[in-house]
Amino acid sequence: MGATKTEHFTIDQNELALLMKALAHPARLAIIEFLLKTDSCICGDIVNELPLAQPTVSQHLKELKNVGLIKGNIEGNSICYCIDVETWKHYETVTNKLFAQLKKKKTNCC
Amino acid sequence: MGATKTEHFTIDQNELALLMKALAHPARLAIIEFLLKTDSCICGDIVNELPLAQPTVSQHLKELKNVGLIKGNIEGNSICYCIDVETWKHYETVTNKLFAQLKKKKTNCC
DNA sequence: CATGTTTATCGTAATATTGCAATATTAAAA
Protein backbone atom coordinates (compact mmCIF):
# COMPACT_ATOMS: atom_id res chain seq x y z
CA MET A 1 0.00 0.00 0.00
CA GLY A 2 1.00 3.61 0.33
CA ALA A 3 -0.48 4.64 -2.98
CA THR A 4 -3.66 6.68 -3.04
CA LYS A 5 -6.63 4.73 -4.41
CA THR A 6 -7.43 7.36 -7.00
CA GLU A 7 -9.61 5.08 -9.12
CA HIS A 8 -12.29 5.00 -6.44
CA PHE A 9 -12.85 8.73 -6.45
CA THR A 10 -14.30 11.22 -8.93
CA ILE A 11 -12.21 13.07 -11.49
CA ASP A 12 -12.99 16.36 -9.77
CA GLN A 13 -11.90 15.07 -6.41
CA ASN A 14 -8.63 13.76 -7.80
CA GLU A 15 -7.97 16.93 -9.76
CA LEU A 16 -8.57 19.23 -6.82
CA ALA A 17 -6.48 16.98 -4.58
CA LEU A 18 -3.55 17.29 -7.01
CA LEU A 19 -3.90 21.07 -7.04
CA MET A 20 -3.99 21.14 -3.25
CA LYS A 21 -0.99 18.84 -3.07
CA ALA A 22 1.00 21.17 -5.28
CA LEU A 23 0.29 23.98 -2.81
CA ALA A 24 0.82 21.81 0.25
CA HIS A 25 4.44 22.78 0.78
CA PRO A 26 5.77 26.04 2.29
CA ALA A 27 8.49 26.35 -0.35
CA ARG A 28 5.96 26.13 -3.16
CA LEU A 29 3.69 28.64 -1.42
CA ALA A 30 6.72 30.91 -1.06
CA ILE A 31 7.38 30.62 -4.80
CA ILE A 32 3.77 31.48 -5.60
CA GLU A 33 3.79 34.44 -3.21
CA PHE A 34 7.01 35.69 -4.73
CA LEU A 35 5.65 35.46 -8.26
CA LEU A 36 2.46 37.22 -7.16
CA LYS A 37 4.38 39.98 -5.42
CA THR A 38 6.78 40.57 -8.27
CA ASP A 39 5.01 42.56 -10.92
CA SER A 40 7.56 42.08 -13.63
CA CYS A 41 8.21 38.49 -14.43
CA ILE A 42 11.38 37.58 -12.61
CA CYS A 43 13.62 35.37 -14.65
CA GLY A 44 15.27 32.92 -12.42
CA ASP A 45 16.45 34.35 -9.14
CA ILE A 46 13.77 32.44 -7.31
CA VAL A 47 16.57 30.18 -6.11
CA ASN A 48 18.19 33.13 -4.30
CA GLU A 49 14.90 33.87 -2.58
CA LEU A 50 14.56 30.42 -1.11
CA PRO A 51 16.58 28.67 1.60
CA LEU A 52 16.93 25.56 -0.52
CA ALA A 53 19.46 24.17 -2.96
CA GLN A 54 19.04 24.80 -6.67
CA PRO A 55 18.01 21.23 -7.60
CA THR A 56 15.36 21.27 -4.89
CA VAL A 57 13.90 24.56 -6.10
CA SER A 58 13.95 23.29 -9.66
CA GLN A 59 11.95 20.27 -8.55
CA HIS A 60 9.36 22.39 -6.75
CA LEU A 61 9.02 24.61 -9.82
CA LYS A 62 8.45 21.51 -11.91
CA GLU A 63 5.64 20.34 -9.65
CA LEU A 64 3.92 23.71 -9.84
CA LYS A 65 4.30 23.65 -13.59
CA ASN A 66 2.91 20.12 -13.82
CA VAL A 67 -0.43 21.17 -12.35
CA GLY A 68 -0.41 24.35 -14.41
CA LEU A 69 -0.18 26.86 -11.56
CA ILE A 70 2.87 28.48 -13.14
CA LYS A 71 4.51 28.45 -16.53
CA GLY A 72 8.06 28.96 -17.66
CA ASN A 73 9.23 30.61 -20.84
CA ILE A 74 12.79 30.30 -22.04
CA GLU A 75 14.27 33.76 -22.20
CA GLY A 76 17.67 33.39 -23.78
CA ASN A 77 19.96 31.98 -21.16
CA SER A 78 17.53 31.91 -18.27
CA ILE A 79 13.86 31.06 -17.79
CA CYS A 80 10.97 33.37 -17.09
CA TYR A 81 8.61 31.79 -14.59
CA CYS A 82 5.25 33.30 -13.91
CA ILE A 83 1.75 32.64 -12.60
CA ASP A 84 -0.61 30.92 -15.04
CA VAL A 85 -3.73 33.02 -14.60
CA GLU A 86 -6.04 30.59 -16.39
CA THR A 87 -5.38 27.73 -13.97
CA TRP A 88 -5.77 30.06 -11.02
CA LYS A 89 -9.17 31.20 -12.29
CA HIS A 90 -10.25 27.59 -12.46
CA TYR A 91 -8.85 26.93 -9.00
CA GLU A 92 -10.73 29.96 -7.66
CA THR A 93 -13.99 28.73 -9.17
CA VAL A 94 -13.61 25.30 -7.60
CA THR A 95 -12.74 26.54 -4.13
CA ASN A 96 -15.50 29.14 -4.28
CA LYS A 97 -17.93 26.32 -4.90
CA LEU A 98 -16.80 24.68 -1.68
CA PHE A 99 -17.16 27.91 0.27
CA ALA A 100 -20.59 28.54 -1.25
CA GLN A 101 -21.80 25.17 -0.01
CA LEU A 102 -20.45 26.07 3.38
CA LYS A 103 -22.57 29.20 3.56
CA LYS A 104 -25.72 27.29 2.69
CA LYS A 105 -25.23 25.13 5.75
CA LYS A 106 -27.40 25.76 8.79
CA THR A 107 -25.85 26.53 12.14
CA ASN A 108 -23.27 24.18 13.53
CA CYS A 109 -24.90 20.99 14.70
CA CYS A 110 -22.14 20.00 17.11
CA MET B 1 16.28 14.17 4.14
CA GLY B 2 12.63 13.72 3.23
CA ALA B 3 11.49 16.11 5.93
CA THR B 4 10.21 19.54 4.98
CA LYS B 5 12.48 22.38 6.17
CA THR B 6 9.65 24.16 7.95
CA GLU B 7 11.94 26.33 10.06
CA HIS B 8 13.03 28.33 7.01
CA PHE B 9 9.56 29.48 6.10
CA THR B 10 7.05 31.84 7.69
CA ILE B 11 4.39 30.70 10.13
CA ASP B 12 1.68 31.65 7.64
CA GLN B 13 3.30 29.64 4.86
CA ASN B 14 3.61 26.57 7.07
CA GLU B 15 0.09 26.91 8.38
CA LEU B 16 -1.49 27.23 4.96
CA ALA B 17 0.65 24.36 3.66
CA LEU B 18 -0.70 22.12 6.45
CA LEU B 19 -4.26 23.09 5.59
CA MET B 20 -3.64 22.37 1.92
CA LYS B 21 -2.02 19.07 2.78
CA ALA B 22 -5.08 18.03 4.77
CA LEU B 23 -7.19 18.65 1.67
CA ALA B 24 -4.67 17.10 -0.73
CA HIS B 25 -6.29 13.67 -0.81
CA PRO B 26 -9.42 12.64 -2.71
CA ALA B 27 -10.77 10.66 0.24
CA ARG B 28 -10.52 13.65 2.54
CA LEU B 29 -12.16 15.87 -0.08
CA ALA B 30 -14.90 13.27 -0.37
CA ILE B 31 -15.41 13.40 3.38
CA ILE B 32 -15.63 17.20 3.32
CA GLU B 33 -18.06 17.15 0.40
CA PHE B 34 -20.20 14.57 2.16
CA LEU B 35 -20.30 16.62 5.36
CA LEU B 36 -21.16 19.74 3.36
CA LYS B 37 -23.91 17.98 1.43
CA THR B 38 -25.48 16.40 4.48
CA ASP B 39 -27.50 18.99 6.28
CA SER B 40 -28.04 17.06 9.42
CA CYS B 41 -24.86 16.00 11.10
CA ILE B 42 -24.28 12.42 10.11
CA CYS B 43 -23.04 10.30 12.93
CA GLY B 44 -20.60 7.84 11.63
CA ASP B 45 -21.65 6.27 8.39
CA ILE B 46 -18.92 8.11 6.56
CA VAL B 47 -17.15 4.77 6.40
CA ASN B 48 -19.99 3.33 4.31
CA GLU B 49 -19.73 6.26 1.89
CA LEU B 50 -16.04 5.68 1.17
CA PRO B 51 -14.31 2.85 -0.70
CA LEU B 52 -11.76 2.44 2.09
CA ALA B 53 -11.43 0.29 5.17
CA GLN B 54 -12.60 1.60 8.52
CA PRO B 55 -9.12 2.20 10.02
CA THR B 56 -8.11 4.16 6.92
CA VAL B 57 -11.18 6.38 7.13
CA SER B 58 -10.60 6.90 10.82
CA GLN B 59 -7.06 8.04 10.05
CA HIS B 60 -8.25 10.52 7.41
CA LEU B 61 -10.86 11.89 9.82
CA LYS B 62 -8.13 12.37 12.40
CA GLU B 63 -6.03 14.39 9.97
CA LEU B 64 -8.94 16.64 9.10
CA LYS B 65 -9.63 17.08 12.82
CA ASN B 66 -5.98 17.89 13.53
CA VAL B 67 -6.04 20.95 11.30
CA GLY B 68 -9.46 21.90 12.59
CA LEU B 69 -11.41 21.49 9.37
CA ILE B 70 -13.89 19.17 11.06
CA LYS B 71 -14.82 18.32 14.62
CA GLY B 72 -16.26 15.24 16.23
CA ASN B 73 -18.65 15.06 19.15
CA ILE B 74 -19.31 11.85 21.00
CA GLU B 75 -22.96 10.99 20.66
CA GLY B 76 -23.58 7.97 22.84
CA ASN B 77 -22.20 4.98 21.04
CA SER B 78 -21.12 6.73 17.87
CA ILE B 79 -19.46 10.04 16.96
CA CYS B 80 -20.99 13.04 15.26
CA TYR B 81 -18.54 14.52 12.78
CA CYS B 82 -19.14 17.86 11.18
CA ILE B 83 -17.56 20.85 9.47
CA ASP B 84 -15.85 23.34 11.74
CA VAL B 85 -17.13 26.61 10.31
CA GLU B 86 -14.63 28.80 12.16
CA THR B 87 -11.59 27.18 10.56
CA TRP B 88 -13.22 27.30 7.15
CA LYS B 89 -13.82 31.04 7.54
CA HIS B 90 -10.15 31.48 8.28
CA TYR B 91 -9.22 29.30 5.33
CA GLU B 92 -11.48 31.34 3.06
CA THR B 93 -9.86 34.58 4.22
CA VAL B 94 -6.36 33.30 3.53
CA THR B 95 -7.13 31.91 0.07
CA ASN B 96 -9.08 35.05 -0.83
CA LYS B 97 -5.94 37.05 -0.06
CA LEU B 98 -4.06 34.97 -2.61
CA PHE B 99 -6.75 35.43 -5.24
CA ALA B 100 -6.90 39.18 -4.54
CA GLN B 101 -3.18 39.50 -5.22
CA LEU B 102 -3.74 37.62 -8.42
CA LYS B 103 -6.28 40.15 -9.63
CA LYS B 104 -3.92 43.04 -8.97
CA LYS B 105 -1.41 41.55 -11.35
CA LYS B 106 -1.04 43.05 -14.80
CA THR B 107 -1.50 40.98 -17.90
CA ASN B 108 0.47 37.81 -18.27
CA CYS B 109 4.08 38.58 -18.97
CA CYS B 110 4.88 35.25 -20.60
C1' DC C 1 -22.82 -9.31 33.10
C1' DA C 2 -22.25 -10.95 28.23
C1' DT C 3 -22.66 -9.49 23.53
C1' DG C 4 -22.76 -6.63 19.60
C1' DT C 5 -21.74 -2.03 17.55
C1' DT C 6 -18.91 1.83 16.69
C1' DT C 7 -14.66 4.10 16.54
C1' DA C 8 -9.62 4.41 17.63
C1' DT C 9 -4.97 2.66 17.86
C1' DC C 10 -1.01 -0.33 16.80
C1' DG C 11 1.99 -2.55 13.77
C1' DT C 12 3.61 -3.03 9.37
C1' DA C 13 4.14 -3.14 4.24
C1' DA C 14 4.10 -0.45 0.04
C1' DT C 15 4.78 3.77 -1.97
C1' DA C 16 5.59 8.87 -2.23
C1' DT C 17 7.95 13.07 -0.99
C1' DT C 18 11.81 15.96 0.22
C1' DG C 19 16.42 17.41 -0.28
C1' DC C 20 20.94 17.56 -2.13
C1' DA C 21 25.52 16.35 -4.45
C1' DA C 22 27.05 15.29 -8.80
C1' DT C 23 26.40 15.83 -13.40
C1' DA C 24 24.22 17.12 -17.78
C1' DT C 25 22.30 20.58 -20.80
C1' DT C 26 21.75 24.94 -22.95
C1' DA C 27 22.92 29.33 -24.41
C1' DA C 28 25.35 33.63 -23.80
C1' DA C 29 29.97 35.79 -23.48
C1' DA C 30 34.74 36.06 -23.92
Add this chain to the structure above:
DNA sequence: TTTTAATATTGCAATATTACGATAAACATG
Protein backbone atom coordinates in the same frame (compact mmCIF):
# COMPACT_ATOMS: atom_id res chain seq x y z
C1' DT D 1 36.00 27.61 -29.45
C1' DT D 2 36.51 27.75 -24.58
C1' DT D 3 34.46 29.50 -20.59
C1' DT D 4 30.81 30.97 -17.73
C1' DA D 5 26.04 31.20 -16.10
C1' DA D 6 21.45 29.30 -15.54
C1' DT D 7 18.57 25.49 -15.23
C1' DA D 8 17.38 20.50 -15.43
C1' DT D 9 18.15 15.65 -14.50
C1' DT D 10 19.94 11.62 -12.07
C1' DG D 11 20.70 8.90 -8.14
C1' DC D 12 20.22 8.21 -3.57
C1' DA D 13 19.30 8.71 1.52
C1' DA D 14 15.99 10.18 5.00
C1' DT D 15 11.44 10.69 6.11
C1' DA D 16 6.33 10.86 5.40
C1' DT D 17 2.02 9.07 3.70
C1' DT D 18 -1.38 5.61 2.61
C1' DA D 19 -3.71 1.50 3.53
C1' DC D 20 -5.27 -2.33 6.17
C1' DG D 21 -5.50 -6.47 9.46
C1' DA D 22 -5.61 -7.23 14.17
C1' DT D 23 -6.89 -5.56 18.32
C1' DA D 24 -8.43 -2.40 21.91
C1' DA D 25 -11.73 0.79 24.01
C1' DA D 26 -16.26 2.67 24.90
C1' DC D 27 -20.80 2.22 25.07
C1' DA D 28 -25.63 0.36 24.39
C1' DT D 29 -28.65 -3.46 24.73
C1' DG D 30 -30.39 -7.95 25.85
